[in-house]
Amino acid sequence: MTELTQQQFFEQLSQAVVDQDETLAEKIATIIVRNGLDCAKAIETGLGGGMAKVGQLYETGEYFIPDLLVCADTVQNAAAILRTGLLQNPLSKGRVVLGTIFGDTHDIGKNIVALFLNSAGYEVLDLGKDVSAHLFVDEAVKWNADIIAVSTLMTTTMKNIKEVIDLLVAENKRNRFRVMVGGKPISHDFATKIKADGYANNAVQAVKLLDDTISKLRRNER
Ligand code: B12
Numbered sequence: 145m146t147e148l149t150q151q152q153f154f155e156q157l158s159q160a161v162v163d164q165d166e167t168l169a170e171k172i173a174t175i176i177v178r179n180g181l182d183c184a185k186a187i188e189t190g191l192g193g194g195m196a197k198v199g200q201l202y203e204t205g206e207y208f209i210p211d212l213l214v215c216a217d218t219v220q221n222a223a224a225i226l227r228t229g230l231l232q233n234p235l236s237k238g239r240v241v242l243g244t245i246f247g248d249t250h251d252i253g254k255n256i257v258a259l260f261l262n263s264a265g266y267e268v269l270d271l272g273k274d275v276s277a278h279l280f281v282d283e284a285v286k287w288n289a290d291i292i293a294v295s296t297l298m299t300t301t302m303k304n305i306k307e308v309i310d311l312l313v314a315e316n317k318r319n320r321f322r323v324m325v326g327g328k329p330i331s332h333d334f335a336t337k338i339k340a341d342g343y344a345n346n347a348v349q350a351v352k353l354l355d356d357t358i359s360k361l362r363r364n365e366r
Contacts, residue, residue: 150181154190157222161194162201164214166221173225183229184263187256188347191219191226195252219252223259230263237264238290238358241283243271244327245304250297253327253347257295260347266354277307284321290361291354296327306338322357326350 148156153176160169176186198215201207207215240261244254251273258268269287271279284292292312294305305325312318322341325334335343342357344350 150185153181154186154193157186157190158194158197161191161215161218161222162197164211164218166214166218169218169222170225173222177225177229180229183226184260184348187223187226187259191223192253192256192347195219216252220255223255227259227263230259236267238354238361239267239269239287240291240293240354241269241271241280241287241289242293243275243280243295244273245294245296245301245308246274246276247301247304248296248298249273250295250327253297254295257293257326257347257350260351261293261354264351264355277304277311280308281311281315281317285317289321290358291324292321293324293326293350293354295325296330299329302329302334305340309339322361324350324353324357 153172157169157172157176160166160172172190173186176183195215198207198212202212242254242258242261244251254273255270258270262268269283269289271283280292280294283289292308294308296302296305309318309323312321312323324342324344325338325340326344330343330345332343342353344353
């Protein structure tokens with residue numbers, strides 16, 4: 145197995161997610177870490193890519209909810225192993241409060257974003273899923289966060305994100321935090337419409353977005 149190229153490992157990892165083979169996914173993740181391969185890419189293309197294929201199978205009626213649950217477990221367990229191989233940056237670039245908005249329990253993409261931000265040097269307070277607007281705001285204040293990052297996977301819960309922004313405005317705290325949004329149904333237009341500060345459609349772009357935002361913030365603070 146060690147004779148495979150990095151790309152082949154990622155493809156096998158992706159296939160293990162689709163095949164719901166938790167044991168194989170964990171085995172491949174361990175090999176990737178032990179061989180010093182690119183764990184960030186393994187998460188994004190192997191696990192994220194696998195889950196994207198699973199989504200298509202669900203949408204074409206080949207997979208059902210129980211399949212999705214096993215695939216989700218496969219992703220989370222393999223991600224926990226790959227996480228140990230991500231570079232840790234001891235200096236904090238900034239503090240991010242992250243969660244999935246209330247009404248929504250999807251957390252795979254949000255967890256991947258958390259891993260990427262963490263390995264890029266951000267301190268991340270992950271509030272989990274089904275998070276109320278109040279909890280986002282209260283924790284961001286308590287923790288003196290720079291960014292509030294909100295995820296949702298459902299069109300039906302997109303509107304709930306606006307409640308976080310409305311609450312910040314109502315409590316006169318809108319200028320204290322930058323609000324970033326993401327998740328499959330979210331778009332730039334939607335982000336602009338609800339007056340969020342930024343949007344990214346994957347974890348790599350999320351890091352870029354935060355890097356740009358934080359450097360602008362720091363420049364203005366000087
Ligand atoms: C896996 C899955 C589940 C799993 C979730 C497991 C888990 N722990 O998350 C389970 C089986 C539990 C589930 C349940 C449900 N699901 Co579901 N699920 C999916 C599925 C197939 C894949 C989602 C996924 O994990 N994608 C992979 C990840 C890696 O991608 P991602 O989340 O988009 O994240 C990336 C980017 O978006 C971005 N990103 C994500 N968050 C953020 C945040 C920020 C700030 C930024 C910058 C970027 C960012 O970066 C991520 C990494 O690159 C999708 C279909 C699909 N094709 O998306 C349906 C889907 C989202 N589910 C759907 C539905 C309807 C449900 C249920 C209501 C089903 C039911 N009848 O019970 C329930 C939800 C109940 C609830 N109230 O929450 C619908 C939503 C439809 C809609 N209204 O929009 C979808 C679209 C399927 C469909 N076509 O019908 N689901």
